[in-house]
Amino acid sequence: MASLPGLSLTAPTPSGSTAQSAAAFLPPRTEELPARSELRFEVAFGKTYRIRVLRGTAEIFGTELAPTVTYTFTGTKAAVFTWHGCSLELQGEVESEYVGSETDAMAEWLNVHGMLETVRDDANAGSTDGGPRVLIVGPDNTGKTSLVKCLTAWSVKTGRCPTVVNLDPREGLLSIPGSITAVTISSTIDVEEGWGSSPISGPTNIPVKTPLVYHYPFASPSDAPSSLFKPLVTRAALAVTSRLEEDPAAKSSGIIIDTPGSLNSPRDAYSSIAHIASEFSVNVLLVLGSERLYSDMARRFANPKTAEDTVHVFRISTTGGAVARDETFMRSARQQQIKAYFFGDAKTSLNPHGQWWDFGDLPVYRAIDRSAASSTGTLNFLPGMDDEDEGVSAAAAMPSQDQSAGQEIFERVTPSQAMVNAIVAIKFCSGKAGQEMIRDSCVMGFAYVAEVDEGRKKIRFLAPHPSRWGDRALVWGSWPEGVGDLVA
Structure with missing residues (x-):
């Protein structure tokens, strides 16, 4: 990975x-x-x-x-x-x-863990279905990530190695915000750092974890559900499923999927929940904090076509310690994650490297936010759109996986002052790759745009590694927002 x-x-x-x-x-x-x-x-x-x-x-x-x-x-x-x-x-x-x-919710959560352990035991006993594939949904600030951590930590304590998938681009799991991440966890979770750390130079107290990361350049799945979010879910599910087939212990341990609270909207997000459940072959759906969402999910998954499509839906209590995290706190948390990616933390100091690049050597792409463009009446100025397309709704304008003609996911851009303080994703694919290849490629790393000299046509990046990345596609999105004080 x-x-x-x-x-x-x-x-x-x-x-x-x-x-x-x-x-x-x-x-x-x-x-x-x-x-x-x-x-x-x-x-x-x-x-x-x-x-x-x-x-x-x-x-x-x-x-x-x-x-x-x-x-x-x-x-x-x-x-x-x-x-x-x-x-x-x-x-x-x-x-x-x-x-x-x-704290009655903790006893209920432990009972859920016991139920999942029964499924894992059945998988180890010869069941071909593998371990539990758990999807956790609910509004914001109901304890979804806390439940994911508890179920993961308890399963690791019993000798399992579950695969955790984070589909919330607002929070990073072993990555910075703006990521869709999957990682198989077989060692203790570092309680001080959230989940632990990815590979770095030097010794660590907690074994490092190696994530698979995809770049999602918007704050919510509803910003680009058809053109970006659902295709990336499909790619992540394919990679995770292939990984599990190669590791019997991981397959029997199952998958635990965390989701953003924005999927609580019945108007435009329930199809995303159904897509996640289908791609990951989810068989357990846990709903926190919303009786309506539980009722809707129970009804949606009530009549499976086959036994393999059965999804058991449970309503789970929210812990009494769940508190609201306001935007000021979340913004600070995002900035801290980005700073730690480049400079490390109090326990591990990192030394990022500055690199100057010529404009002509950089294939930079910007993710097209069609919903924002349509809301400001500028959708007709996007690539592939005419004046006659001005009345097209954002939902109709977003390309599906099999639609690419005249409707682009990214636009090729020339570096400008607007990029200063932005985070760009360095993809594993070539800068000459097609739109779908750029979208589906996983992330090689992230770089910070420290300076743009439009006169000399040069741009300076801050990167965690001194090596130049060569012919790689760079993707710039609206998320996460820039960090203005990262470098002097």
Whole structure:
């Protein structure tokens, strides 16, 4: 599978060392947690919060905390849960911290894990269907990613190696935002960094994970459902399925798929859910936080054509610790992920490299956002569109997988000042490849546009690796948004 050099998830802020020094002067305190309770905390970016288990057992999103080991958190919202009670040593600054007792959802989530383990046991006993293929859907801020982490961590703890697929381009899984990622996880999840890290230079405490990454240049699947999202889901499903056929242990462990909250819309997103379920051969659908969505999904999958098409739909309780993450927090999180991709974090420092390129040596493509163009009345100015096409709706204008004549997915562009601070995806395909090949190729890495000199016709990139990438297609999209203070 493709790897992303220099990838890590949690980035230091410019004042990170100062914040850590200040936090060190705060005296530690002890918190006793009763059985089946959790310490819920929110830490701002630039602040640090340390947790150490003094007695008993505790876990964060299913991953057990080692005793007497200090864990450091910054810019996160999480919870330490204990099944049997524990004593914690806490130190640092938090925006919110309290002990929650409404944790019945954790017992329900553990029961779901037990159900999935039964399917895995059947697969190991000779079932040809393989392990469970789980799709998790629901509105934003209902705990979908938390459930994915718990189910993954618990299965790893029992010796499984599930494949996790992230279809939410707003958040990165072992990649930066703007990615569709798939990775087989067989080692402990790093609770401090979210999921862990991709291959980097130097030793790490947690084994690295090698993801397969596709580039999705918009914030929501509804921005380009037919021209980009569904084809990329198909490509990811094909790659994951082929990978599982080569690894019996991974096949029996199954797949867990995380999705964005935007798929909660019945008007234009239910077809995307059905497409995901079909391409990944989903047999378990978990719905969080929406009775209407559960009812609609149960009705949609109620009458399968064959036994192989059966999808078991369950409504799952939302954890009491699920909190809303406002746009300010999410934007900061995205910027931190991008900074960490190039510079590393407090534990691992990376050294990105600057490269100057001539305009003529760069095949740069920009993803066409037809929905935005139509909403501003400029759809007729896009490539392949005439003045007569002005009244065409965005949905009709978006090309399907078998439509390419006169309707492009990308447009070839000349570098300009508009690209400064943008993130571009470096594809494994040639810059002379066709539109579908560019779309379907996985990501070799990402580069940051630091400077554009239109007079000299040169552009400077910041890249995690010093080697020049040669004849590769570069794709520039509207997502993720640029980071203005990445380099001086």
